[in-house]
Amino acid sequence: MRESQAAEPRPYHHGDLRRALVDAARRLLENEGPSALSLRAVAREAGVSPAAPYHHFKDKGELLDAVAHEGWLMLDQAMAAAKAAAEGPAKLTAIGLSYVCFARDNPALYRVMYDAARDKEALPMETKDGEDSAYCKVRNTMVELGADPGMETDLELATIAAWCGAHGLAEMAGFRQFDHLKQALGGEEPFLRAVLNHLGLFPGTRPAC
Amino acid sequence: MRESQAAEPRPYHHGDLRRALVDAARRLLENEGPSALSLRAVAREAGVSPAAPYHHFKDKGELLDAVAHEGWLMLDQAMAAAKAAAEGPAKLTAIGLSYVCFARDNPALYRVMYDAARDKEALPMETKDGEDSAYCKVRNTMVELGADPGMETDLELATIAAWCGAHGLAEMAGFRQFDHLKQALGGEEPFLRAVLNHLGLFPGTRPAC
DNA sequence: TTCTTATTTGAACACCGCTAAGATAGCGGC
DNA sequence: GCCGCTATCTTAGCGGTGTTCAAATAAGAA
Numbered sequence: 153m154r155e156s157q158a159a160e161p162r163p164y165h166h167g168d169l170r171r172a173l174v175d176a177a178r179r180l181l182e183n184e185g186p187s188a189l190s191l192r193a194v195a196r197e198a199g200v201s202p203a204a205p206y207h208h209f210k211d212k213g214e215l216l217d218a219v220a221h222e223g224w225l226m227l228d229q230a231m232a233a234a235k236a237a238a239e240g241p242a243k244l245t246a247i248g249l250s251y252v253c254f255a256r257d258n259p260a261l262y263r264v265m266y267d268a269a270r271d272k273e274a275l276p277m278e279t280k281d282g283e284d285s286a287y288c289k290v291r292n293t294m295v296e297l298g299a300d301p302g303m304e305t306d307l308e309l310a311t312i313a314a315w316c317g318a319h320g321l322a323e324m325a326g327f328r329q330f331d332h333l334k335q336a337l338g339g340e341e342p343f344l345r346a347v348l349n350h351l352g353l354f355p356g357t358r359p360a361c
Numbered sequence: 362m363r364e365s366q367a368a369e370p371r372p373y374h375h376g377d378l379r380r381a382l383v384d385a386a387r388r389l390l391e392n393e394g395p396s397a398l399s400l401r402a403v404a405r406e407a408g409v410s411p412a413a414p415y416h417h418f419k420d421k422g423e424l425l426d427a428v429a430h431e432g433w434l435m436l437d438q439a440m441a442a443a444k445a446a447a448e449g450p451a452k453l454t455a456i457g458l459s460y461v462c463f464a465r466d467n468p469a470l471y472r473v474m475y476d477a478a479r480d481k482e483a484l485p486m487e488t489k490d491g492e493d494s495a496y497c498k499v500r501n502t503m504v505e506l507g508a509d510p511g512m513e514t515d516l517e518l519a520t521i522a523a524w525c526g527a528h529g530l531a532e533m534a535g536f537r538q539f540d541h542l543k544q545a546l547g548g549e550e551p552f553l554r555a556v557l558n559h560l561g562l563f564p565g566t567r568p569a570c
Numbered sequence: 571t572t573c574t575t576a577t578t579t580g581a582a583c584a585c586c587g588c589t590a591a592g593a594t595a596g597c598g599g600c
Numbered sequence: 601g602c603c604g605c606t607a608t609c610t611t612a613g614c615g616g617t618g619t620t621c622a623a624a625t626a627a628g629a630a
Contacts, residue, residue, distance in 0.1 A: 165577050165626060190617060201579050203620080208577095212618065266532070273537045305555075308542055313559035316529025317522065323475070324525055328482045333517055346514075350522035352561035375608080399586060410610050412589080417608095421587065 170208040170218075172198045177219050178261070186260040191215065213271065220268035223261045224276045228286045230254045235293060241354065243293055248318045248348045249341070251286075255322035262322065275315075290314055297354065310354070317351035379417040379427075381407045386428050390469040398473075400424065422480065429477035432470045433485045437495045439463045444502060450563065452502055457527045457557045458550070460495075464531035471531065484524075499523055506563065519563070526560035 166172065176197035180189055191212045192202045209215040234250030235243050255262040269275055277285050284292065291311040295301045299310060324330075325344060334343040375381065385406035389398055400421045401411045418424040443459030444452050464471040478484050486494050493501065500520040504510045508519060533539075534553060543552040 169577085191619090192617065202618085203580080204578055206619075269536070270532070273535055275533070275536060275538065277538060305542060305545055309555050309559050312530075312533070312539065312542075313526065313556050316533055316556065317526045317560060318529070319532065320525025320527070320529035321521075323479070323528065324484070324521070326482055327478070327484060329484065329486060330521065333514060333521075336514055346518050347522050347525065350518050350561050351526060352559050378608085400588090401586065411587090412611085413609055415588075 166200070169198065169200065169204060173200075173205055173208060173215060174218050174222065177215060178222070181219070181260045181264065182258075186263050189216075189260075189264075213268075216264055217268050219261070220265045221276070223258065223265040224286065225279060226258070226261075227251070227254050227265075228279060228283075228289070231286050231289055235289065241297055244290075244297060244314070244353045245345060245348050247290060247293060248314065248321075248351075248353065249344055251318045252322045252325055252344050252348075256325060259326070266319075287311070287315060294354075299354075310352075314351065314353050317348070317353070321347050321351075375409070378407065378409065378413065382409075382414055382417060382424060383427050383431065386424060387431070387470070390428070390473065391467075395469045395472050398425075398469075422477075425473055426477050428470070429474045430485070432467065432474040433495065434488060435467070435470075436460070436463050436474070437488060437492075437498070440495050440498055444498065450506055453499075453506060453523070453562045454554060454557050456499060456502060457523065457530075457560075457562065458553055460527045461531045461534055461553050461557075465534060468535070475528075496520070496524060503563075508563075519561075523560065523562050526557070526562070530556050530560075 173194055177189060177194045180193055180197055184193075191205055194215065195202050195205055198204075205215060209218070230250045230253075231247050234246040238246035275285070275287050277287060279285060291307060294307055294310055294314075299307050301307060321344065325340070325347075330343065334340050337343045337346055382403055386398060386403045389402055389406055393402075400414055403424065404411045404414055407413075414424060418427070439459045439462075440456050443455040447455035484494070484496050486496060488494060500516060503516055503519055503523075508516050510516060530553065534549075534556075539552065543549050546552045546555055
């Protein structure tokens with residue numbers, strides 16, 4: 153591993169500037185926040201001129217897309233790990249909790265991920281390897297927990313509802329106005345679990361009206 | 362009312378540039394989208410120099426705060442109207458639907474509203490008139506529908522869960538990947554209603570596990 | 571070696587948020 | 601009426617941004 157990982161897209165001068173730019177962007181994002189993520193700053197961080205990135209990305213948005221893609225991969229992994237670590241119906245809550253915790257621990261990256269999704273007007277539905285996306289993992293878990301895969305619309309609706317709840321909670325969990333409630337419940341994780349339990353996560357268990 | 366509403370902040374040269382700037386910003390937001398909402402563009406739209414806004418707003422963020430504030434007032438009104446038009450338990454779904462429709466019809470404004478909220482790390486909890494905010498309206502509705510106001514944490518959790526679900530749906534409802542589901546359900550509004558019904562909106566009705 | 575092509579640079583353009591200095595216009599006191 | 605006074609607005613400018621383009625450079629092919 154002489155120059156980190158390279159050799160796949162046939163680097164010329166730099167080694168693998170595309171890779172280096174995405175890494176620099178993630179570094180900036182973590183250290184300085186999303187407002188510091190200018191294309192020029194990324195180039196500076198990677199040690200190249202402001203015009204260099206344009207030979208690897210059409211524009212700034214495409215670089216952000218690449219960053220977002222890595223974010224979705226990380227989220228996938230976190231959710232898969234949480235699912236594997238839990239048993240039975242607790243799997244769903246565990247997945248939701250891992251989702252919200254990922255957003256809490258990577259707020260800038262999470263923002264970039266959803267900005268990209270809004271631009272495309274779609275959530276990523278499959279990873280590069282053809283594997284199921286995080287969204288599909290939630291749906292699969294629903295089926296494993298007893299949702300009828302024949303009732304496709306109901307299954308899809310339950311998945312969407314769960315995803316919406318988790319995303320909303322991820323965006324709102326940091327708001328200060330909930331601090332007293334977290335304290336009353338004994339910490340942040342109990343608070344998150346409590347809200348998740350209030351959401352109608354399980355298919356077929358919603359109130360009839 | 363000679364020059365629209367004025368006389369409160371004692372305008373000098375322009376009449377009421379502050380008001381005009383917020384209006385110009387809302388006009389730009391609606392016509393050109395959030396990315397076109399630069400402070401200079403707002404000044405241009407209002408017919409003043411790029412430096413003029415700084416005598417009425419500390420910086421760009423403060424102007425956006427003013428725009429966001431008007432957005433929250435509009436959302437308040439929409440939710441209040443929806444609540445008044447529905448009866449019984451349908452009130453909650455009606456409120457949720459009005460929330461999501463507001464976001465759909467004013468996507469750029471909705472974005473500005475939540476950007477401001479994230480900066481402050483809080484949702485607006487009361488309007489200028491001391492009236493209850495949209496968030497409080499949801500909680501009040503929960504009580505009217507039978508939630509026990511004595512169980513304060515449970516009431517709060519239910520309110521948060523409902524708000525999270527509505528916000529998540531508002532952000533996700535426009536994604537193209539749900540088009541086929543909307544079609545299967547007979548349109549967008551049935552789709553929104555279906556997702557809202559899948560969310561655990563009502564306090565005390567969540568599954569026991 | 572020479573040719574070709576991918577990569578990177580440096581300079582430039584238009585736009586951005588923001589600041590400072592000066593011009594302008596409405597107000598209160600005389 | 602006139603005179604400050606102060607709020608308002610403009611002009612000019614700073615450093616930063618995304619993006620383009622011609623020139624320079626370096627790697628591989630012939």
